[in-house]
Every structure is written in C-alpha cells, then in structure tokens.
Amino acid sequence: MKQPDWMTRWQRRMMIPAEPEAPLPVAPRQQRRMSGTYQPLYTYLERRYADTAVLTLEQIESLLGFALPERAKRDSEWWTDRGTGAAASGHRDAWLLAGRTAQPNLVAGTVAFERVSS
Numbered sequence: 001m002k003q004p005d006w007m008t009r010w011q012r013r014m015m016i017p018a019e020p021e022a023p024l025p026v027a028p029r030q031q032r033r034m035s036g037t038y039q040p041l042y043t044y045l046e047r048r049y050a051d052t053a054v055l056t057l058e059q060i061e062s063l064l065g066f067a068l069p070e071r072a073k074r075d076s077e078w079w080t081d082r083g084t085g086a087a088a089s090g091h092r093d094a095w096l097l098a099g100r101t102a103q104p105n106l107v108a109g110t111v112a113f114e115r116v117s118s
Contacts, residue, residue: 038094040064045098051115053100060111079104079111 040063045053061067072078078091079102095102100113 036090036093037066038064038091041094042098045095045100045113048113053113054110055113057109057111073109074106076104076106 041060044063055063057068057073069078072091081092092102095113098113099116101116103112103114104110105112
C-alpha cells in the first residue's frame, strides 16, 4: 500500500510493522557499585531517569532507614565537600557513583541531585 506523500517517515513506520532493527553498539558502561549504609540512596539515584532529583531530608532519611547526621542538616559542606578522607566520603559515594552532584538547600530542607553530563 502506497503511503500518502504528506505522511512523515515516523507516521509511515508506525502504520507498517517493520522488522526489528539491530541494536546500536554501546560502549560497555563502567561498573559502578556501592555498598554500605548509604547504598539505598545510591540505588534510588541510579534508577532515576530525570536529570534532577530533588529530595527532602525526610525523604532521604526514609530511603536510608536512619536519621542523617546533624551536620548534614545544618552544614552544606557535608553535601558538597570533596575531601579525601575515606570515612568522610562514604556518604558522598551515594550520589557520586550514581553520576550526580548534590546541591543542598538546607533552609528548605531539600537536596537536588543533578546528573553530571558525561
């Protein structure tokens, strides 16, 4: 059946079943895994499609199953500091390994996790 000239390629494709196309080759994704107490936050952020995920501190605590340290509620550097101490960086791995940065708004009690463009 000849399709009208005014139909777009997409419209024609939707009307006529096509053979499945071969998947495009994709470079292997770097394996990023996390374990530890902040792993539930990592999993949540890793599975979000949106480029920005805004969570309240209460939502983060609910995901984690425990209360955030007081410093996380009053000091934005807890979210943004890129220190090298292994103990201090455990919580940061949750968003860094998920390919995001944290932008706290402690007055509003929220943190925006923005995807890092790669």
